[in-house]
Amino acid sequence: MAADAMLDFSGKVALITGAASGLGAALAQELGRRGARLVLGDINTASLEGLADELGGQGVEVATRHCDVARESDCEAMVALALERFGSLDIAVNNAGVAPPMMSLEETDEAELDRQYNVNQKGVFFGLRHQLPVMKAARNGVILNVSSMAGLGGAPKIASYAAAKHAVIGLTKTAAIEAASRGVRVNAICPFFTMTPMVTGIETPDGVSAEEFQAFLASACPMKRLADTAEVVSAMLMLLSPAMTYVTGQALAVDGGVSAY
Template sequence: MDPLLDFTGKVAVITGAAQGFGKLLAEELAMRGAKLVISDINGGVQQVADDIASKGTDVIALTCDVSKNGDCKAMVDKAIETFGRVDIGVNNAGVAHEFMPLHEIDESVMDSQFAINVKGVQFGMRHQIKQMLTQGEGIILNVSSMAGLGGAARGSAYAMAKHAVIGLTKTGAVEYARSNIRINAICPFFTLTPMVTDFADETMQGKMSKGAPMGRLGEPKEIVAMMLMMLSPANTYMTGQCIAIDGGVSAA
């Protein structure tokens, strides 16, 4: 196996793994030798784990509400109890909200975005970092968004939360760089995961795709390919970076 993408023996914890990026990343890491603890608030995560386990990978599925610190701690604790360490933490779980003007966003929408998209990432990082400090190394990847790098018309609460994820990523990278813990974020443009398809029909997707120079939305496999490179054990000098995977949006 190419050493750039060899995860043999690495222990990865992934939130939001019942579908979308989390599910595909879990499958890809499993094929490359990783051991997994995957979670989701959606009970479908057990089926994902069963499918992966049937191919010979050590994998555990947990129900996890990332807005609860105790659930995030339990996930890391389970990885330590079962596999003895946590090499990779992927804080992927997140939610969107309906498109609406900023002046119509009420407090309940902001509370939901902050609880899941911000606190959920910080809770994950908190417990992952504690274990990685004990080990003397680790890799964390947070899932932000292009909405975290710029404005997002009619998505202000989501943008607010995803900007916060970038702040957490950069701050954590600076704090723990000398502890050999690398922390980065990936920032996708609209991608054909359930987070997009549940909110936007084909007509809306067509309008959204016009915002990208490539003229289309992203495919999940395209985003996960970059996630794998960012998590590569050979990628040892990259930290604090928030990488846009956007079909050229940020270049326009």
Template sequence: MTFSGQVALVTGAGNGIGRATAQAFAAEGLKVVVSDVDVAGGEGTVALIREAGGDATFIRCDVTRDAEVQALMAGVVEAYGRLDYAFNNAGIEIEKGRVAEGNEAEFDAIMNVNVKGVWLCMKYELPLIMAQGGGAIVNTASVAGLGAAPKMSIYAASKHAVIGLTKSAAIEYAKKKIRVNAVCPAVIDTDMYRRAHEADPTKANFVAAMHPVGRIGKVEEIAAAVMYLCSDNAAFTTGHSLAVDGGSTAI
């Protein structure tokens, strides 16, 4: 990995996968801009990075708002003068019903964060990365973006859209030396997951058993995949959707 002196932006970095990836970037010597709507979580991530000897700055941003995303990018330049890598991780998952049971508010919320948010971030990240002569972007999709997700059809549609955005941007900017890939996690051990299953260990065991490896994933395992996709080791990889799923999509 050859990241020293470079700058990475991570959205949705206040906890979970985003926090773990921000920490991984910092551990490799990058300066990291941590962004989230959760101020306490984002500042907590910065504190952890600084305690470990890294360099990080928090900038609050609602990725669904064009003006806030533009302000985020301006903040990146003001703090560190450049942008080399971006992990567009901010996303929500709030739907638990069949197609005919959904509602417009859920649809709008999921699509605004998961799709519009990724599109807006890439829209303003790409010129900054081009100014450095190239770099890499990774978007958080999901195994739900690689197939069906019963009772989460809107969420699945949003992640299919993220993969479409990823592939399209990868082709558009390939000759600009910007690689654009997606990471597609299965179920990962995050605070959100624990809140949903801590009251029902039986359900948690069932979810773990859905993965051929017999367990759910760790946030550090997704962070490692993002780091690989950003690294020179993946210099010939673009437009790819990397499943990190314990074998679940191989069934």
């Protein structure tokens, strides 16, 4: 159990989508370390089970399920798994997402737009649709949606992603207002480029190395570097904290100062 009540998640049941890698996996480890019981979903079931085995070896209670958030039935099943295995749902993190190829708006076709909306926007909507009734009935709960700095402003060369991530913030604020009187908080986190597989594995322009491309991305940030996963997860823990009882409807930029321009 954590000594500080602000970071004590003992006994809380936390659902995380996109949990097999990146922010989802790192958050699962931190919540588990602080006493949470975990319900983890991802399309990459091999990596998901590897994480579950690691957490289980540390004494964390974990339930896993294949989850494609673009399918509403999978999002519904994740909530059902939390109730079946642990009897409640205290925390939900709608984290699963996909990155787009770098291209101009006019180069972006309908198929890519659909892919971004199916995962990055509908995946959050479907999660909220099934998480909220359970939390409202219990008059308790906190939901965190993973948006992006691309959801707060213009994002050249990733228009479809920006559109979907802006929609996530709209969903977050709407859900927060609808659920506030029932004891449920809903917030979004908006990271700048972070050193997760989504960024480190991004397709770079011809002749540009991954390191050079990351340096180019970092040049737009006042801190002149990309975020470490742990830095973003720390902010996620803060928004999920049982002590943050009066914070809802917010879209928190974790951006090294980019939004200060």
